[in-house]
Amino acid sequence: MIKEEVIKEIRKVVGDENVLVSKEDRLCYGYDSTPVAYLPDLVVRPSSTEEIRTIVELANRHLFPIIPRGAGTGLSGGSLPVEGGVVIDLTRMDRILEIDEENLIAVVEPGVVTYHLQQEVERRGLFYPPDPASLKTSTIGGNVAECAGGPRAFKYGVTRDYVLGLEVVTPTGQVIETGGKTVKSVTGYDLTRLYTGSEGTLGIITKIYLRLIPLPEAKKTLMAVYGKLDDAARSVTLIIKEGIIPVTLEIMDDRTIQCVENYRHLGLPLDAEAILIIEVDGPQVLIEEQAGRVAALCRDNGAREVKVAETEEEREQIWASRRAVSAAVVQIKPTKISEDISVPRSAIPEMVRRLKEIASRYRLDLVIFGHAGDGNLHPNILCDKNDPDEMERVEKAIGELFRAAVELGGTLSGEHGIGTMKAPYLKLETGEAGYQVMQSIKSALDPNNILNPGKIFRSDI
Amino acid sequence: MIKEEVIKEIRKVVGDENVLVSKEDRLCYGYDSTPVAYLPDLVVRPSSTEEIRTIVELANRHLFPIIPRGAGTGLSGGSLPVEGGVVIDLTRMDRILEIDEENLIAVVEPGVVTYHLQQEVERRGLFYPPDPASLKTSTIGGNVAECAGGPRAFKYGVTRDYVLGLEVVTPTGQVIETGGKTVKSVTGYDLTRLYTGSEGTLGIITKIYLRLIPLPEAKKTLMAVYGKLDDAARSVTLIIKEGIIPVTLEIMDDRTIQCVENYRHLGLPLDAEAILIIEVDGPQVLIEEQAGRVAALCRDNGAREVKVAETEEEREQIWASRRAVSAAVVQIKPTKISEDISVPRSAIPEMVRRLKEIASRYRLDLVIFGHAGDGNLHPNILCDKNDPDEMERVEKAIGELFRAAVELGGTLSGEHGIGTMKAPYLKLETGEAGYQVMQSIKSALDPNNILNPGKIFRSDI
Numbered sequence: 001m002i003k004e005e006v007i008k009e010i011r012k013v014v015g016d017e018n019v020l021v022s023k024e025d026r027l028c029y030g031y032d033s034t035p036v037a038y039l040p041d042l043v044v045r046p047s048s049t050e051e052i053r054t055i056v057e058l059a060n061r062h063l064f065p066i067i068p069r070g071a072g073t074g075l076s077g078g079s080l081p082v083e084g085g086v087v088i089d090l091t092r093m094d095r096i097l098e099i100d101e102e103n104l105i106a107v108v109e110p111g112v113v114t115y116h117l118q119q120e121v122e123r124r125g126l127f128y129p130p131d132p133a134s135l136k137t138s139t140i141g142g143n144v145a146e147c148a149g150g151p152r153a154f155k156y157g158v159t160r161d162y163v164l165g166l167e168v169v170t171p172t173g174q175v176i177e178t179g180g181k182t183v184k185s186v187t188g189y190d191l192t193r194l195y196t197g198s199e200g201t202l203g204i205i206t207k208i209y210l211r212l213i214p215l216p217e218a219k220k221t222l223m224a225v226y227g228k229l230d231d232a233a234r235s236v237t238l239i240i241k242e243g244i245i246p247v248t249l250e251i252m253d254d255r256t257i258q259c260v261e262n263y264r265h266l267g268l269p270l271d272a273e274a275i276l277i278i279e280v281d282g283p284q285v286l287i288e289e290q291a292g293r294v295a296a297l298c299r300d301n302g303a304r305e306v307k308v309a310e311t312e313e314e315r316e317q318i319w320a321s322r323r324a325v326s327a328a329v330v331q332i333k334p335t336k337i338s339e340d341i342s343v344p345r346s347a348i349p350e351m352v353r354r355l356k357e358i359a360s361r362y363r364l365d366l367v368i369f370g371h372a373g374d375g376n377l378h379p380n381i382l383c384d385k386n387d388p389d390e391m392e393r394v395e396k397a398i399g400e401l402f403r404a405a406v407e408l409g410g411t412l413s414g415e416h417g418i419g420t421m422k423a424p425y426l427k428l429e430t431g432e433a434g435y436q437v438m439q440s441i442k443s444a445l446d447p448n449n450i451l452n453p454g455k456i457f458r459s460d461i
Numbered sequence: 462m463i464k465e466e467v468i469k470e471i472r473k474v475v476g477d478e479n480v481l482v483s484k485e486d487r488l489c490y491g492y493d494s495t496p497v498a499y500l501p502d503l504v505v506r507p508s509s510t511e512e513i514r515t516i517v518e519l520a521n522r523h524l525f526p527i528i529p530r531g532a533g534t535g536l537s538g539g540s541l542p543v544e545g546g547v548v549i550d551l552t553r554m555d556r557i558l559e560i561d562e563e564n565l566i567a568v569v570e571p572g573v574v575t576y577h578l579q580q581e582v583e584r585r586g587l588f589y590p591p592d593p594a595s596l597k598t599s600t601i602g603g604n605v606a607e608c609a610g611g612p613r614a615f616k617y618g619v620t621r622d623y624v625l626g627l628e629v630v631t632p633t634g635q636v637i638e639t640g641g642k643t644v645k646s647v648t649g650y651d652l653t654r655l656y657t658g659s660e661g662t663l664g665i666i667t668k669i670y671l672r673l674i675p676l677p678e679a680k681k682t683l684m685a686v687y688g689k690l691d692d693a694a695r696s697v698t699l700i701i702k703e704g705i706i707p708v709t710l711e712i713m714d715d716r717t718i719q720c721v722e723n724y725r726h727l728g729l730p731l732d733a734e735a736i737l738i739i740e741v742d743g744p745q746v747l748i749e750e751q752a753g754r755v756a757a758l759c760r761d762n763g764a765r766e767v768k769v770a771e772t773e774e775e776r777e778q779i780w781a782s783r784r785a786v787s788a789a790v791v792q793i794k795p796t797k798i799s800e801d802i803s804v805p806r807s808a809i810p811e812m813v814r815r816l817k818e819i820a821s822r823y824r825l826d827l828v829i830f831g832h833a834g835d836g837n838l839h840p841n842i843l844c845d846k847n848d849p850d851e852m853e854r855v856e857k858a859i860g861e862l863f864r865a866a867v868e869l870g871g872t873l874s875g876e877h878g879i880g881t882m883k884a885p886y887l888k889l890e891t892g893e894a895g896y897q898v899m900q901s902i903k904s905a906l907d908p909n910n911i912l913n914p915g916k917i918f919r920s921d922i
Contacts, residue, residue: 174894184875193654204612214704242677414645433635444905
């Protein structure tokens with residue numbers, strides 16, 4: 001509980017209208033895109049770095065937790081107030097401060113919606129590639145805090161690859177700037193990348209310098225349907241060996257295909273083991289040739305059907321099947337546990353086999369889709385959170401799937417973060433010593449454990 | 462001084478032949494590519510992670526400094542034993558452990574020479590782009606520790622953009638693994654990027670996972686000669702606005718051109734204010750067209766001469782002028798102080814003007830060249846380290862040039878690191894609070910200050 005006198009001080013800082021105390025209001029800031037929710041003690045909606053700095057100072061004086069929050073679309077629990085405290089809603093700080101066309105840099109506040117920024121830069125012939133599925137609602141600040149990925153990461157990299165500099169309010173209430181408008185910088189430790197993906201535990205990000213690139217001239221989309229999963233996986237490897245780096249190399253497994261087809265009736269073959277959706281972009285002259293080579297290569301390697309979109313409408317149709325996945329799978333069961341393992345690309349077939357075996361052993365409904373180019377798979381377990389027996393089996397299956405990923409040289413999280421959902425498993429990957437290094441950094445920078453407590457560091461493996 | 466009994470223990474760990482105690486031997490490990498040198502107490506040449514771990518344990522027990530060292534080609538003093546101690550020479554750990562063509566990953570020990578790795582991967586049609594000028598002698602371990610850059614960084618990024626994972630011996634003598642064979646990973650803090658560029662102060666890197674990319678099909682090189690520096694700078698901006706991202710966009714100023722021409726007689730015009738060397742790479746069909754557009758654009762924007770290399774011989778000739786720079790400038794004066802500031806690309810003309818003004822005020826001989834695409838300039842002050850009056854003026858000029866870079870939104874170091882050379886100026890850029898954050902991390906991870914003491918943290922601004 002936050003004391004009344006502290007709330008009074010906070011009101012003075014941000015104004016009455018930006019402090020939410022009613023239970024109804026607070027409920028709206030206690031959830032994210034995971035199936036759990038918590039009630040914060042208070043919600044504060046600051047409009048400036050200085051307001052945030054003052055609140056962090058108050059937090060250190062009165063020892064209450066602060067939970068930074070963007071749009072609450074996270075999939076690992078990063079913005080959940082698991083120990084109560086004050087949620088800092090950053091969506092009022094939503095200005096694009098500058099789009100510097102000469103230096104190809106955007107300077108933004110954390111509350112800018114990612115899609116909004118993308119529209120603004122594309123209007124100028126520029127491109128900000130990271131495209132998490134949530135991009136139409138999620139904020140850049142949240143994307144940076146979680147180091148969000150997306151389908152285009154295969155060619156263009158993830159959020160971290162575009163963050164050049166940050167303004168950060170530290171856990172002890174100081175304001176620092178890291179990096180800035182230079183592409184190259186090796187001045188001291190790489191704090192920019194340390195804060196990126198630190199899930200709100202090391203600082204509150206209040207300004208972001210993003211690298212932009214020229215907008216590619218054109219793109220071309222293909223869909224390849226496979227009778228055998230292994231053939232799809234081999235095609236992925238061979239495309240890359242050919243020296244072609246597609247923007248996206250999405251994969252959907254048999255169960256995903258069935259769910260989508262039953263839901264949307266797009267004409268997907270119900271007996272296919274895998275579908276690849278491949279998009280190439282670049283200069284017009286190049287992509288025509290590349291799309292042709294990709295199509296031929298897929299056909300030569302077991303694809304029983306390859307569609308090349310010749311019009312924007314055909315392109316939309318191909319993507320429609322991928323976009324329908326989330327809506328389709330929740331038709332099966334009310335709860336969707338969305339995982340996010342990543343393995344070396346060559347291990348995809350083995351990982352898919354292991355996932356299916358685990359699901360079958362625990363009698364769970366599982367769909368697998370994801371970004372095959374990166375080896376980043378999203379196994380989604382379809383279940384009912386009100387069925388305790390099933391949820392117990394889900395828990396066990398999740399433990400096993402993480403173990404399988406790490407055994408195959410992979411990682412617990414490709415792009416969603418650790419948050420609360422994967423915290424119990426962190427040491428599986430980091431080991432005790434790696435965990436200690438991370439925890440030492442947290443304790444050194446946040447001695448009072450103010451920022452986002454209960455995240456990342458709850459490993460019980 | 463290291464006690465005799467400790468040396469005995471170290472001999473047991475690595476074998477007598479890998480412990481160097483004579484002054485002659487130790488002298489060989491006390492310098493790098495900066496103009497200063499120190500004498501280490503001992504040089505140890507381990508061959509395994511376990512040997513290194515044991516030595517770090519001994520260092521914590523007996524409290525002696527450890528200085529990790531690659532090939533000693535650094536330009537900021539990162540491998541200098543400024544407080545004595547034990548130099549750990551990593552060049553015996555020089556195995557390429559794996560080139561995984563399917564996953565496009567190389568796994569190497571730190572002592573592998575960068576050029577050697579590049580040859581091995583290029584033989585397989587793959588590409589490891591980072592190309593610091595020292596690449597024929599410098600090691601990957603040193604490149605990672607300093608986050609080395611190079612001319613190709615404009616298109617391909619710097620070392621950090623290729624490091625996927627590390628094995629590290631921590632300052633307290635534990636072995637951890639970060640990242641690995643997955644391109645995407647957001648499991649806890651980004652220790653991979655924290656260690657990359659940490660200049661041997663946070664850990665000793667013992668294994669490196671590097672991302673590879675397909676080798677570009679072809680390249681094309683141009684040289685454009687400008688009567689006016691501003692025209693050269695404007696051309697750089699316009700090339701990028703056209704959506705062309707050359708591999709390299711090198712710039713040489715008038716004084717550099719004169720030094721090179723006087724030394725090598727390559728036919729460079731002595732009255733030009735700037736030369737750009739531009740290289741594009743990619744599919745053959747694309748680069749012919751891009752090279753044509755770049756040439757036209759340079760001509761339209763003030764270039765009085767544009768050469769497009771049509772043969773490998775002509776390409777070599779263009780690069781010869783750039784490669785001659787280092788040898789040419791030391792003909793003028795015996796000592797070369799090589800700086801490494803980086804500014805937003807659009808600030809290059811203003812930065813060059815300020816640099817010339819500073820040099821003229823302190824009566825110093827200055828050449829400026831560097832990577833214009835990145836805004837990364839290497840002002841080299843030509844002087845004589847045995848002339849104390851001149852060296853005092855050099856010191857003052859360096860302070861001013863760092864201030865100018867930071868004022869223009871730039872950074873002290875684009876690719877050389879802070880080491881000892883720029884340590885006095887660190888706070889200029891980080892501010893007191895940013896400096897404290899970095900120092901907290903150092904103290905938390907290296908409580909006994911074992912690893913590379915006297916580096917980075919000596920700011921007296």
